[in-house]
Every structure is written in structure tokens, then in C-alpha cells.
Amino acid sequence: MPDNGDLRGVENTPRQDTQVRVFAVPPRDDAAPPDIVQGFLEALTSDDPRYETAKLYLTPEAARDWQPEASTTVLADGPATTADPAGGREDGTEYSFTLTGTRIALVDEQQSYTPVDGDYTRQVHLAKDRKTGQWRIDGLPQGVVMGQSDFQRNxxxxxxxxxxxxxxxxxxxxxxxxxxxxxxxxxxxxxxxxxxxxxxxxxxxxxxxxxxxxxxxxxxxxxxxxxxxxxxxxxxxxxxxxxxxxxxxxxxxxxxxxxxxxxxxxxxxxxxxxxxxxxxxxxxxxxxxxxxxSAEQPGYLYFLDGDHQLVRIPASSKTTTAEAVPGTLGEGTRELRSVAVARDENQAAGVGLDGKGLYVSSLTPQEQPPAPLVVSQGKTEADRLTAPSWDLHGDLWIADRDPKNERLLLFPDGEGDAIHVATPGLDGRIESVRVAADGVRIALVVSDGEQQSLLIGRIERESKPGEAPSVTVREMRSATPQLSEITTMSWAGDSRLVVVGREKEGVQQISYVQVDGSSPETAAPDALTGVETIAASEDEHLPLVAYSEDGIVRMGSAAQWQKVVTEGASPVYPG
Structure with missing residues (x-):
């Protein structure tokens, strides 16, 4: 640092973009048909704003009709090209190629991502211009196609x-x-x-x-x-x-x-x-x-202590000393197996240790223990109630897994009679329920035999004068098509979830997924052994918390798991 001299203003140095930029290359003169097709496919992966260079590989008519914004097909690898022996003419003025690959996703004209599978097969036809003698593409599929690595870069x-x-x-x-x-x-x-x-x-x-x-x-x-x-x-x-x-x-x-x-x-x-x-x-x-x-910061992290009572610690604190939650769920005698705390942190819901009853209590001292809102008749704990979840409206969601009476239930304001939520098109049994902070999307873990899926559904509410309100979860779509077993999941942002599961014949892993089924650029959390429950907040500044064979642990500032308590289970943030 200088210790003498006058003050002089300096201009800011613009931040350098370290990303690799790809520039499209126009077709060279007298390029052969294979070179034209390959050059066109490479031009699709460039940073050319309107694909002007890619259009140079097309005839004027094809360039006018081609709509690159119609869709983007993502393949596991870049498209392979195979010359079609039956696609040419004897006079050598036409040529045809087949593009092939394995599809993994489609981005539509609304820029919405959808995981897909199956083979990709499309034809590209070329013609030789009679005046210039140059080969150009005169027939091609709408949209663009590229490999996964190019998609992630672009x-x-x-x-x-x-x-x-x-x-x-x-x-x-x-x-x-x-x-x-x-x-x-x-x-x-x-x-x-x-x-x-x-x-x-x-x-x-x-x-x-x-x-x-x-x-x-x-x-x-x-x-x-x-x-x-x-x-x-x-x-x-x-x-x-x-x-x-x-x-x-x-x-x-x-x-x-x-x-x-x-x-x-x-x-x-x-x-x-x-x-x-x-x-x-x-x-x-x-x-x-x-x-x-994601802008609503919770006050506390909640979990069950060694006596199966509800306790809490400040969400943004590094303390490991928990205090009992006021009310019958924290200070009473009822033992719990799972809990959920309302987003305003004024009341909580818990499922009894046997999985049968759902209980709601305010987080203030109470003398009378609450009566159960619903009692499952399932014969085993695995056939009874899931963990509950609160939405933005203060309504309470839970699923009953009783094989004789499988149902998704909603309790308005966490009390009274339940609304039976319709789930048209759902195949399988709901094993876990988590409602997004916005109150219009819901994440469900659904089992169908040995296969499990994480589905994201759209919550539609309808209320007509003189009629009971109706709630329906529609158009459920998979967020983890690659996983065959899902242990636990939680919302971890406005459009992101954290999931613990495994691929077929794979090992348990923790990963982030987007609600549209794509993989976010965020690095996956460090591995953790024997995870049974995971909790995240939509506020991404709060640490990830899990219950594993080491007890309750949380992700520290150094991105490493640190023990909170040895005796405890079922950690949750509000929601």
C-alpha cells in the first residue's frame, strides 16, 4: 500500500468471463455431405444468438422454415450420423443421413425441461445446388439436438x-x-x-x-x-x-x-x-x-429427543443444546415417531410412536393432551400414517398407508374434519408427503412394488358456494427417474429438493434434484452412512440436517457433516 502521493481515480476492471465460448464455423467451399452435416451439428452447440451460422448449412428455403427455438433434444452423447445408402440419387445431386442417439431430456418451446428416454432417430436430407455446386441441407427436423455435455455448457x-x-x-x-x-x-x-x-x-x-x-x-x-x-x-x-x-x-x-x-x-x-x-x-x-x-427464515430446527419428545435448537445457531418445545408434544407424555411444525411456528403436528394417531398442539403450555385428528387402521407401522407436512395456508397434510384405505388427507388449519385429496392417475402407495412453501406444489414418494418414485404434483383447490371445498393433486411427474429406491427427501429451495436414495443395484447417495427432473449445478452433499431422514429449508443459507446411524448431524460451514446430538431422530425445519 502506498504511503505517499496523491489520490487518483481508477476505472473498474470488468469481471472476466472464464467460460469457454464456442464460435460457429461457416461451411467451406466444396465441402462433402458428411462435412456439411457435421458442421451443422457443431454450429448448433455454439453461442450464435440466432443460429445464423447454422443456417448457412441449409438451403434458403430450409433456413426460412427451420425453427430452432421449437425444442432442444438432449442425448446421452452427441448425435451419431450414418449415411443412408437409399437416400441418394444416381445423378449424385441428393444425399441422406440418419441421426441417432439415446434421448435423456427434451426442452420444449416454453423452455420447460422434461426427462425422456428411448432412441432418437431423425433424417437429414441434402441436395447439391445446380448453380454453385455446393451441398446444403434441404430437409431436417425442427428444433436443435445436442449431447448432454454440450447442453450443460450451453x-x-x-x-x-x-x-x-x-x-x-x-x-x-x-x-x-x-x-x-x-x-x-x-x-x-x-x-x-x-x-x-x-x-x-x-x-x-x-x-x-x-x-x-x-x-x-x-x-x-x-x-x-x-x-x-x-x-x-x-x-x-x-x-x-x-x-x-x-x-x-x-x-x-x-x-x-x-x-x-x-x-x-x-x-x-x-x-x-x-x-x-x-x-x-x-x-x-x-x-x-x-x-x-426461500426468503422466510425459520426460527428453529426441531427434532425428537431420546424420549421421543419434540425439542428444538435455534436454526442459525451452532449450539447443540436442545430445549423442550412448549405444549403437549414437547412437555407431555406422548411418544412420537415423526413431527412437522407449522411455517409460522405456532403449532406442531406429531404421529404417535405406533404410527396410528395424528396429534396437533399449539406451541404454548397446555394442560389437556389433544385428541387424534385421525387414526389409521393399518395392521403394521409401515401400513399406517406417514410423517405430516404443513403448507403455506396453515393446512396440514398426511397420508394413510392402510392397504384397505389408502388416502391422502388435508386438515384445513390443522383441525376439524379431513378433506380427502383426489390423486387422479396415481399408481402406487404414497410413502412420504412434503408440501412446497408456495402451497401449490407437493412432493410425494410413491411405491409401486419394489420401485419407488419421487413425484411432483400440482395442487388445485376449488370452492363453490354451498359445497365442501375440494382439493386435487394433478399431473404428477417424476423428479428422479434414475432412482429406484428413495429413503427420504425434503424441499431445499424454491424449485429444488434434496433426496436420499439409490439407483438399481447402486449404493445410497444424497443428491439435489430440480422439480422438473433435471440435475442442478449445485454440488451434491458429502456422503453420509445410513441416512434415514433428511431436512432442508427453502432458505438455502441454513444448513442441511440429517438423521443417520451417527445420530443427528448437520452440514457445517466447511461443507462437512458435524454431529449435533447422538440421541435424537426425525429432524425437521418448519413445514
Whole structure:
């Protein structure tokens, strides 16, 4: 450090992008048909924003009709090319190739990821231009295709946010994450906003709403980048010109929540339309507009002590000294096997040690032990109640595994009579239930014989005057198609879960998965032996906690497991 001399200003050095960039190479003159096909496939994996170089490998008509944004097919390896001997003409002016591979995923036109399997087989046809003598592709499948490694390099998963449709009167709305894949180095911020404005994906659409008026889009040729004050100005078309201030603030909140998953460089957004400024909002303002699960920090971590009573320790503390929870579940005589604490941490639910009864108690001193809300008639513990789970509305979920009366139950406000939740299309028995913080998605571990699956379902609520409310879990889709056995799972973010399970004939492993079935870029936690229960918070700053053969352990700041208590079980964060 200099100890004399004058002060001089210096310019900031921009952060260098260490990612490898791939530039497409145009076709060389007189390239043979195999080189044309290979060059085209390589151009699909480049960072060319509009695939202009890839289109140089096509005839003008094929380039006009080809829609690369229609889909992205992901193969285990890059597509293999095989010349089709029956695909040419005797005069040597036509040629045909077959592209083959093993499919693992499909990203559709909404940028939504879906795991798929099976063989990939598509035809590519080439023709020789009579005037130039150059080979070009004149027939090809819509969309793009690439291997898994190229997909991981080119694309990144981001969450866009919409408001949950089912919101109690006067309550702050919750935002729901809708994960999509965008091209990593092709003006990602503009892509992200475009995707948000286009609306939610088909799967999530029935249970969310957007505050952007229908038809709202960015102004033509708009490119988004924050200024040196970390403010992002978003110019919208005239469809948004007449929105109210309240609606505009909701629009800005959606943008801020969405952009947080892409970059920390945006602290405030300003919306413009109709030639003027609509509104501006910062991060504190966004948190006042809506609640987001990962922004709600729990006060405590809860678990059962050696006497099967509910105890707790501060969630963000490194202490290992637990205190009994006030109320009959912590200070009473009933022994428990599993628990769940409401998200407001004012009440808790527990299942008795034999798995038969579900009990709810407030977290305040009580004299009278509660009566069970439901009693399972299953003959064995494995055929009785699962662990309970609370949703954002304060409703309590649980499944009864009795083979004679398998059912998913919902207790409004954690009391009264249960609502039998419909699960159309579900094959198998529910073994575990976890509701997302947003209250519109649910994770279910379902067994069908020896096979187990982690399914993500969409919660639809319907209430008609004079009729009892109905709740249905629809369109359940697998988040772990590679696993055949699932021991435990927990939500670990707005669109991410942590799962303990094993592949067929494999060993137990802990991994993170996205709700769409893709693998996040987050590194998997260190291995842990004999895990029976795992707990994570949607607030990703809180440590991962597990119950294993070593007792209750948590992931320390050095990313290593550290023992909390030896005598204890069933750790949970609120929810």
C-alpha cells in the first residue's frame, strides 16, 4: 500500500468471463455431405444468438422454415450420423443421413425441461445446388439436438416467478418458481424477461397468475442490462401503459424475484411503457409485495429427543443444546415417531410412536393432551400414517398407508374434519408427503412394488358456494427417474429438493434434484452412512440436517457433516 502521493481515480476492471465460448464455423467451399452435416451439428452447440451460422448449412428455403427455438433434444452423447445408402440419387445431386442417439431430456418451446428416454432417430436430407455446386441441407427436423455435455455448457436453469392463484382474502400472495432453461451466454437477462412475459409453463399455468397484462412484451429490439447503480430499466410495449400502481408494483416484483436467480447485479427495476415511466421497485419493495418461501427464515430446527419428545435448537445457531418445545408434544407424555411444525411456528403436528394417531398442539403450555385428528387402521407401522407436512395456508397434510384405505388427507388449519385429496392417475402407495412453501406444489414418494418414485404434483383447490371445498393433486411427474429406491427427501429451495436414495443395484447417495427432473449445478452433499431422514429449508443459507446411524448431524460451514446430538431422530425445519 502506498504511503505517499496523491489520490487518483481508477476505472473498474470488468469481471472476466472464464467460460469457454464456442464460435460457429461457416461451411467451406466444396465441402462433402458428411462435412456439411457435421458442421451443422457443431454450429448448433455454439453461442450464435440466432443460429445464423447454422443456417448457412441449409438451403434458403430450409433456413426460412427451420425453427430452432421449437425444442432442444438432449442425448446421452452427441448425435451419431450414418449415411443412408437409399437416400441418394444416381445423378449424385441428393444425399441422406440418419441421426441417432439415446434421448435423456427434451426442452420444449416454453423452455420447460422434461426427462425422456428411448432412441432418437431423425433424417437429414441434402441436395447439391445446380448453380454453385455446393451441398446444403434441404430437409431436417425442427428444433436443435445436442449431447448432454454440450447442453450443460450451453444452457442454465433459472426460475421465473408468478403469483399463486389461491390466496386468502387480505393475505400477502405467494410467488411460485417456474424453472426454465435458457441459453447461458446469449443475452441471458433479455431471454429471462422475455420468458417471464410470455407467461407460465403449461404445467404450472392452472394454479398461478401473472400481473403483466396479456400481450405484454419488451419493445422491439430491446436489450436489457443494469446501469452502474444496479437499476434495470425495462421498456414494455403499449399493452402495459394503463396499469395501476399496485399492478405495476406486482409486475416489478415478479421481475426482481426472477432476476435474483440469474444475477445479483440488479437491485431495482424501473418499468416504462407508453412513452413514460410506470413505476420502480427495489428488493425491499418486492418482499413487501409478496412472500417467497426461500426468503422466510425459520426460527428453529426441531427434532425428537431420546424420549421421543419434540425439542428444538435455534436454526442459525451452532449450539447443540436442545430445549423442550412448549405444549403437549414437547412437555407431555406422548411418544412420537415423526413431527412437522407449522411455517409460522405456532403449532406442531406429531404421529404417535405406533404410527396410528395424528396429534396437533399449539406451541404454548397446555394442560389437556389433544385428541387424534385421525387414526389409521393399518395392521403394521409401515401400513399406517406417514410423517405430516404443513403448507403455506396453515393446512396440514398426511397420508394413510392402510392397504384397505389408502388416502391422502388435508386438515384445513390443522383441525376439524379431513378433506380427502383426489390423486387422479396415481399408481402406487404414497410413502412420504412434503408440501412446497408456495402451497401449490407437493412432493410425494410413491411405491409401486419394489420401485419407488419421487413425484411432483400440482395442487388445485376449488370452492363453490354451498359445497365442501375440494382439493386435487394433478399431473404428477417424476423428479428422479434414475432412482429406484428413495429413503427420504425434503424441499431445499424454491424449485429444488434434496433426496436420499439409490439407483438399481447402486449404493445410497444424497443428491439435489430440480422439480422438473433435471440435475442442478449445485454440488451434491458429502456422503453420509445410513441416512434415514433428511431436512432442508427453502432458505438455502441454513444448513442441511440429517438423521443417520451417527445420530443427528448437520452440514457445517466447511461443507462437512458435524454431529449435533447422538440421541435424537426425525429432524425437521418448519413445514
Amino acid at each position: 444452457y442454465t436453469s433459472v426460475d421465473k416467478y408468478y403469483f399463486a392463484s389461491a390466496t386468502a382474502t387480505g393475505a400477502q400472495p405467494a410467488v411460485v418458481a417456474d424453472p426454465v432453461y435458457i441459453r447461458r451466454r446469449v443475452d441471458a437477462m433479455t431471454q429471462m424477461v422475455d420468458s417471464l412475459l410470455s407467461g407460465p409453463t403449461t404445467w404450472l399455468d392452472p394454479v398461478v397468475r401473472s400481473s403483466f397484462p396479456s400481450g405484454t412484451a419488451l419493445k422491439k429490439d430491446a436489450t436489457l442490462a443494469p446501469d452502474d447503480q444496479n437499476t434495470l430499466t425495462v421498456p414494455l410495449n403499449d399493452r402495459a401503459a394503463d396499469v395501476s400502481l399496485t399492478k405495476c408494483n406486482e409486475m416489478a416484483a415478479q421481475l426482481l424475484f426472477t432476476l435474483r436467480t440469474l444475477t445479483p447485479a440488479v437491485d431495482q427495476v424501473e418499468l416504462q411503457s407508453g412513452g413514460g415511466r410506470l413505476c420502480s421497485l427495489d428488493e425491499d419493495g418486492a418482499d413487501a409485495v409478496a412472500t417467497r418461501g
